[in-house]
Amino acid sequence: MREPDTKSWRGVQTELLRRINEREWTPGSLVPNEIELAQEFGCARTTVNRAMRELADAGLLDRRRKAGTRVALHPISRIVLDIPIIRLEVEQRNAEWRQNLLEKTSCVPPASITSRLGLDSKTTMLHVRSLHYADNHPFLHEDRWMNIDALPGVETVDFAAISANEWLIQNAPYTTGDIAFTAMNANKDIAEILEAVEGVAIFVVDRITWNKGEPITCVRLSYAPGYRMNTKI
Amino acid sequence: MREPDTKSWRGVQTELLRRINEREWTPGSLVPNEIELAQEFGCARTTVNRAMRELADAGLLDRRRKAGTRVALHPISRIVLDIPIIRLEVEQRNAEWRQNLLEKTSCVPPASITSRLGLDSKTTMLHVRSLHYADNHPFLHEDRWMNIDALPGVETVDFAAISANEWLIQNAPYTTGDIAFTAMNANKDIAEILEAVEGVAIFVVDRITWNKGEPITCVRLSYAPGYRMNTKI
DNA sequence: TAGTGGTCTAGACCACCCT
DNA sequence: GGGTGGTCTAGACCACTAC
Structure with a gap:
């Protein structure tokens, strides 16, 4: 000391x-x-x-x-969260990571997605859904929309070999983003995917990123029940 | 530009x-x-x-x-969260803040609390529970244990006049802390307090703080259903 | 207008740690 | 051993803003 x-x-x-x-x-x-x-x-x-x-x-x-x-009159406590690649987050828990690509389609997203990104409501985007495992237990469900125009070559990427999460971090820089954390009750689909009971509380992260004003991607991560996001102050 | x-x-x-x-x-x-x-x-x-x-x-x-x-090989995205005083968080949403003190008792906490704080399991602590409102709607339930020995005068504070959250920030410095975010299903008690349905998904923050190794407080904040914690990247 | 923080400079020495 | 980043100094000028 x-x-x-x-x-x-x-x-x-x-x-x-x-x-x-x-x-x-x-x-x-x-x-x-x-x-x-x-x-x-x-x-x-x-x-x-x-x-x-x-x-x-x-x-x-x-x-x-x-x-x-x-x-300062109101000392706000400022917390720093490190959000790693999902694969690394799993591996840091000494678990084996793997993923299962559930969907990869080009289609027009719901208006809720395009409006949040500031895109025309008829824009075709790449929709990728993937289930990440930790030691063969479902860890989180990644539900992602990607802006094809802003990501050259994205349509030919093999997202079964590399997760969309990891590919984007390595290939798509961004300048700004919004992130939100919330709790949701699992609907029937999510419950089934995560091998959980319908209605169980799920920790959800919504993230949108832009690069110099151009929309890049919009993702919802739904964690398996019991997940805790920890950090030190 | x-x-x-x-x-x-x-x-x-x-x-x-x-x-x-x-x-x-x-x-x-x-x-x-x-x-x-x-x-x-x-x-x-x-x-x-x-x-x-x-x-x-x-x-x-x-x-x-x-x-x-x-x-850097793995550019981790680092997120900064500002955690303000609850009253200010409510007021920033242009809502009127008030709180209702539900409980203030000195008693021996459950072993789960003392063990996490590193205290003897028979230590008497001050237990304060309070419901924070935004525009007369329940906003969050604060369930807090405070270390009487580390907080001189805490037993005589009128926590109906100033929230425990605010009093601590103004009167109890801390050097380290753990914080965790998770999602939980509302049990019957919490549901009733938050005027919500039993089983609804609740966003929960658990926080423990120490001052130079001495435990200060341990709190669980249970937000009303639908709460979203937002920030920019 | 004057006091304060914000920043830049050129130089210096040091701690670390790769080779 | 030597190259690199980490830090400190003394001085300077500037930007902002309370007065």
């Missing part, structure tokens, strides 16, 4: 964190400016700046030019 | 991102070192360093001393 050197940016950050946590600086109060803190810690202003900038990024400090730096 | 100046760290970062996205630099390949890039962009090495450091933090680059910088 070595205390970081006070003159390093980590050391300064640790000390600032301590003052915030122990209410030496109360929420909403003005804290000394960078120059004063640099003098106090005997380091360069740049060093203080880096320490404070990261705390501001984390939502603990509120910084404005001229107005100075204040301790 | 102004292009950021190439000499600024944002400009450099944008250009590096473009090279990664457009596969000019393929996954796993070695990219030029900081000095070479600084010369190419006509800026200081510090500027390149900042641009690359943030991309490495985001998981897009893999950097090691001496070995150099490589494009």
Whole structure:
């Protein structure tokens, strides 16, 4: 348990964190400016700046030019979720991954899909559904629509050999996306696919991605009952 | 749509991102070192360093001393979730927030709680249950256990006036925490509290926090049916 | 307009770790 | 051993905005 050197940016950050946590600086109060803190810690202003900038990024400090730096009134906790490739997520659980391609068709999606993507309601898209297994137990159902125009060559990919999830991550960059987590009761189809009981609570992830404004893909992941998404704060 | 100046760290970062996205630099390949890039962009090495450091933090680059910088093989998408105070979450939806304190008792929690917190199984804790409303509709049920020893004065707080959620954020710093998201079928009690049908799928958040190794609180948030947790990538 | 944070520079030294 | 990234410094100029 070595205390970081006070003159390093980590050391300064640790000390600032301590003052915030122990209410030496109360929420909403003005804290000394960078120059004063640099003098106090005997380091360069740049060093203080880096320490404070990261705390501001984390939502603990509120910084404005001229107005100075204040301790945030409502420290929101910011959680970082790493969403890996499904195959890796299964393998990290020390389980054997495999998938079963259930469907691969080119057709016109329901209006709910095209409208969310901002596409013409008559656009033909590639529909791929696949069941991912962990040690031969159903792990999740991937129900995906892909924009053929934005993904050259996608129609000839063998999605039985590589999952759509993995192919896209390796071949289709995106700039923005929406993601939503929710809980749903399994309907008859999903229950049957996941070898579960109809009506059981299912953890669902909906994701849409765009590349520079061009729609790429829209996917719903339905996890097998009992799935928990864990992370550390 | 102004292009950021190439000499600024944002400009450099944008250009590096473009090279990664457009596969000019393929996954796993070695990219030029900081000095070479600084010369190419006509800026200081510090500027390149900042641009690359943030991309490495985001998981897009893999950097090691001496070995150099490589494009990450498995670009994991990293999602940042902001978890606000419940009252603010409700108010951000333009709804009126209020809560109804259902229970406040000091008692010995079930073993499942103490064991997860690492406490003696006979420790007395403060149990607070509260129903949060949005515009007079049940929004979520907060079921919380608090470590009395770690929270001086907690027994005299009026949790009908301020929610436990909000009081803790303002009064109890924490250093680490576990958080888990899952889906559960509403049992009879939860269904009744949330004015929902028994068995409906409920989005559940379990959170445990510690302060320097000392357990602080353990909470389960059960959201009303239909709740979606959204964020941008 | 003046105070504050945001950023850039050129240089330096160091820690790490591949070869 | 030596190349690379990690960090610190002192100074400078700029952008924003409260006053």
